[in-house]
Amino acid sequence: MKEKSLRRKDQIIPPKGKLGVLIPGVGGAVSTTFIAGVELVRRGLAEPIGSLTQLGTIRLGKRFEHRAPKIKEFVPLTDPGQLVFGGWDLYEANGFEAAMYARVLSRDHLESIKDYLTGIVPMKAVFDRRFVRNLDGTHIKKGNSLRKHVEALKEDIGQFKAANGLERCIMIWCGSTEIHLKQEAIHQSIDALQRAIDANDSRIPPSMLYAVAALECGVPFINGAPNLTLDIPAMLELAEQANVPIAGKDFKTGQTLMKTILAPGLKSRMLGLEGWYSTNILGNRDGLVLDDKDSFKTKEESKLSVLEYILQPHLYPTLYKNYYHKVTINYYPPRGDNKEGWDCIDIFGWLGYPMQIKVDFLCRDSILAAPLILDLVLLTDLAQRVGMNGIQEWLSFYFKSPMHKESLYPEHDIFIQSMKLKNTLRYLMGEEQITHFGLDYYLNGEER
Incomplete structure (x- = not known):
């Protein structure tokens, strides 16, 4: 191109x-x-x-x-x-x-x-x-x-x-x-x-x-x-x-959508991650297909890569080097398309003190x-x-x-x-890129 x-x-x-x-x-x-x-x-x-x-x-x-x-x-x-x-x-x-x-x-x-x-x-x-x-x-x-x-x-x-x-x-x-x-x-x-x-x-x-x-x-x-x-x-x-x-x-729909929203927030505040456990129950045809271990392997790779690239542990080893990340999907026919995604997130903050986040996303895929x-x-x-x-x-x-x-x-x-x-x-469309720089509004005594 x-x-x-x-x-x-x-x-x-x-x-x-x-x-x-x-x-x-x-x-x-x-x-x-x-x-x-x-x-x-x-x-x-x-x-x-x-x-x-x-x-x-x-x-x-x-x-x-x-x-x-x-x-x-x-x-x-x-x-x-x-x-x-x-x-x-x-x-x-x-x-x-x-x-x-x-x-x-x-x-x-x-x-x-x-x-x-x-x-x-x-x-x-x-x-x-x-x-x-x-x-x-x-x-x-x-x-x-x-x-x-x-x-x-x-x-x-x-x-x-x-x-x-x-x-x-x-x-x-x-x-x-x-x-x-x-x-x-x-x-x-x-x-x-x-x-x-x-x-x-x-x-x-x-x-x-x-x-x-x-x-x-x-x-x-x-x-x-x-x-x-x-x-x-x-x-x-x-x-x-x-x-x-x-x-x-x-x-990018349910659980991974939540990860790409939450993980950048944790990283932006320099909060550490001990582990992120994700499990899903799903009952539609997609759930049936993913009940096969080799189809699940394809989906698992897609889901697991998200945190690694967002958190960049090679740049922030103190915060993210050894976190544990687990993803599972369980076929449960009664739920149909109404997937439930559980996330148990163990984080740590100032001086290494532990905290937890728990998300239960009752979504519709x-x-x-x-x-x-x-x-x-x-x-x-x-x-x-x-x-x-x-x-x-x-x-x-x-x-x-x-x-x-x-x-x-x-x-x-x-x-x-x-x-x-x-x-x-x-x-x-020939418009200026937005960088959110913002300081230009305050330099040189600009009134606006």
Whole structure:
């Protein structure tokens, strides 16, 4: 991505026409909550609570100027009314049936848009049970040829665009967490990855096939799970070659959201950490998938990395060198999507005296994830129209395990992430970066 090739201010291509949103896992709790929520908002039956693009403002210029427009009025974002939804799922239930099964939204909400949701019919998914062992899909593409699966997905994308009169699409992975994978030789270049696909290599998971299909069709890909999918040189190369943005990974919703809020506060006050014990009980399909130890390993890595990067124990050994960090997830069907996250945090302060913080977050996973998906779709579409290809680190705000350039460390502090996101928007629109310096208001006898 070269700065001179970026479109800024009036050069940004306007969001003309409809924007397609293609979702692997379109029948899951997160996806149906997102789609139903957007339709309820479009009909004036609900508010888009939690969406920065819809409700957030952005400060511009000096404080005494009092300029703080809504983000959606400041940058040329696609209106949610222009979104068209489609996708793939392991089960053939339509949007209404899937949303009723998920039991996230009320029957009253779903009945009011039943006509719309019934029309969301999933395409057959690419599925390999070796990578998600606790699910057994019935609505899947036949055969074992990985190349034919990629081509079938590309055909699905083309047909979806043609059927809905679309020029632009975004693909966002809302499917399950796959088993833990590590980078290997087959991931190091486009050629190596393509050869592996042609050879039906058993180390290529379905999520990578979706990503390859999207990027080869010029469709940006967002990874909402902790899967390896995009975190390989071949995908970075493919995204740059196709001149499309990629973003990920793993939506930052419940317990990790709390960590990225609390840990920066502890560090800013130079309070020490003895240990942080986190446990979750969750009963939806995500909980079932994570009941497999190898899928949990993928999620665990995503969750554990947060504190290490925020607290920087190598810089503050007295405070953080030997803290103990434990994360567990327990599948408990009665809770459904209503996850409970317990955090027991042992800290110490002045002279080393101990203190405790206990958090019991009775959250709703899909309710927290849905507005993130809306923002990510709209902001990634903006990035595409601006000409920002490859990793979109400025969208780290939305992810547990943000993608980043290899030579950099990831930024997990949610407050720094928020500043990066808004400063990127200011940059694109030709506005001054906000540093919160503040001393300039008091120097040289300035009156304001």
